[in-house]
Amino acid sequence: MTTDALLTRLRAALGDGGVHVDPDITAGYRRDMMPLAPFGDPLAVVFPESTGQVQEVVRACAEHGVPIVPRGAGSGLSGAANAVDGCVVLVTTRMNRIVEIDADNRLAVVEPGVVNLDLRGAVEEHGLFYPPDPSSYDWCTIGGNLATNAGGLCCVKYGVTTDSVLGLDVVLADGELLRTGRRTVKGVAGYDLTKLFVGSEGTLGVITRATVALRPLPQAPGTVVAAFGTTAAAGTAVSRIVREGVVPSLMEIMDSVSIAAVEAHLKTELGAGGGCAALLLCQSDSGGEAARAELAKIEQICLDAGAELAHTTFDIAEGQLLLTARRAVLMALEVYGAWLTDDVCVPRTRITELIDACERISAEVGLRVAVVGHAGDGNMHPTIVYDPASEDEFTRARRAFADILDAGLALGGTVTGEHGVGKVKREWLAREIGPVGLRTHRAIKAALDPGNLFNLGSMFDPDPA
Incomplete structure (x- = not known):
């Protein structure tokens, strides 16, 4: 069958406005925000508006032997949504309905194109809370969050995306619709297929609907900020907070490079003053005396661990300013050049x-490396800054990226805590899970997608040869 025949069929299913082949348009859908990951030129970019249309796209591409790359808003940092030459990029952003909010059962049913922040705002009107909050939560979509099992700042208390998912609708490689999970709080019938698809990065099917669990809306948080003269002291504080059984709703760490960048960007000292090696930011949303007790304990632990300054506030605006500073790190680094963000998770005792x-790696490659991360779960985001016009600096940035992954594995960690493997960490996944793990991944892929239709070359090469 010819390319023209495929495009004709796609237009018949989606309409002319749902199928784009103009290179000026398709170029914007070739890659996500990871500069290291390879990408190709798609044959077409399609915008289905319903599950039925997704099924038609999948069936048409399967019959023509054309690979499909599912994509959300493109905020990813692993290349998982990157096009391959001749593929159809299936963009889910027009499937953006919040189908249902069931306040009594504390759940919502949503399509993949719903923006994370929009869902949070909608359920908040019902006194409810959707916890996953990636840093790009104001524009990333639920479908991308599901595909990568995204995390965020609140993971220490509320977990990652999979911890809030009850069930999924997934279009499989033959165009059939699979429904996984359930709407009940408990349920152990059969394999947990829901968790199999969450984090599969679009390699096993296209998620077209999700049933997600909601929580009661937490109280406005109180905040503790603590400044440390050494990273070791900050690490001691993190370990003691965890050991004491305190579970803040947020526990973030910033190193001296990220602190300096944010202070310059926001024109504030963050209360840290000069010479701060690490800043720890914690919040409690327990409310009332419980929050005051939690934050008092955290503040005392920080001081006992050697904090040079520790400050607690229940002023919402002040707490929001501190949180804004944490979220602004990448933007603050842009003044120095382009950035390349890594994603490594290590045991909490080995953060420092x-x-x-x-x-050390920064000194070896001669490039600025800023480290921020989720101290509560050990997920760090070292960010390498380089001049994109310099091939030499880009090469050194790639080296630093790899060296950081090496260091993470050596410390007993994983090469990705929340961004995913995508097309940039395939060799690292193989190193981490070993040959038996890789063989098992390939077997699952072959069982669900025997024609290798979905997201060709993402996560791993399905062909052992």
Whole structure:
């Protein structure tokens, strides 16, 4: 069958406005925000508006032997949504309905194109809360969050995306619709197929609807900020907070490079003053005396661990300003050049060792490396800054990226805590899970997608040869 025949069929299913082949348009859908990941030129970019239309696209592409790359808003940082030459990029952003909010059962049913922040705002009107909050939550979509099992700042208390998913609708490689999970709080009938698809990065099917669990809306948070003269002291504080059984709703860490960048960007000292090696930011949304007790305990632990300054506030605006500073790190670094964000998760007791390793790597490659991360779960985001016009600096940035992953594995960690493997960490996934793990991944892929239709070359090469 010819390319023209495929495009004719796609237009018949989606209408002319749902199928784009103009290179000026398709070029914008070739890649996500990871500069290291390879990408190709798609044959077409399609915008289905319903599950039925997704099924038609999948069936047409399967019959023509054309690969499909599912894509959300493109905020990813692993290349998981990157096009391959001749593929059809299936964009789910027009499937953006919040189908149902069931306040009594504390759940919502949503399509993949719903923006994370829009869902959070909609359920908040019912006194409810959707916890996953990636840093791009104001524009990333639920479908992309599901595909990568995204995390965010609140993971320490509320977990990652999969911890809030009850069930999915997934279009499989033969165009059939699979419904996984259920609407009940409990349920152990059969394999947990829901968790199989969450985090599969579009390699097993296209998610077209999700049933997600909601929580009661938490109280406005109180905030503790603590400044440390050494990263070791900050690491000691994190370990003691965890050991004492305190579970803040947020626990973030910033190293000296990220602190300096944000202070310059926001024209504020963040209360840290000069010479701060690490800043720890914690919040409690427990409310009332419970929150005051939690934050008082955290503040005392920080001081006992050697904090040079510790400050607690229940002023919402002040707490929001501190949180804004944490979220502004990448933007603040742009004044120095382009950035390349890594994603490594290590045991919480080894966070400071990773930060120290990043400082060493920075010196070795001669590039700025800023480290911020979710101290509560050990998920760090070292960010390498380089001049994109310099091939030499880009090469050194790639080296630093790899060296940081090496350091993370050596510390007993994983090469991705929330961004995913995509097309940039395939060899690292193979190293981490080993040959038996890789063989099992390939077997699952072959069982659900025998024609290798979905997201060709993402996560791993399905062909052992």
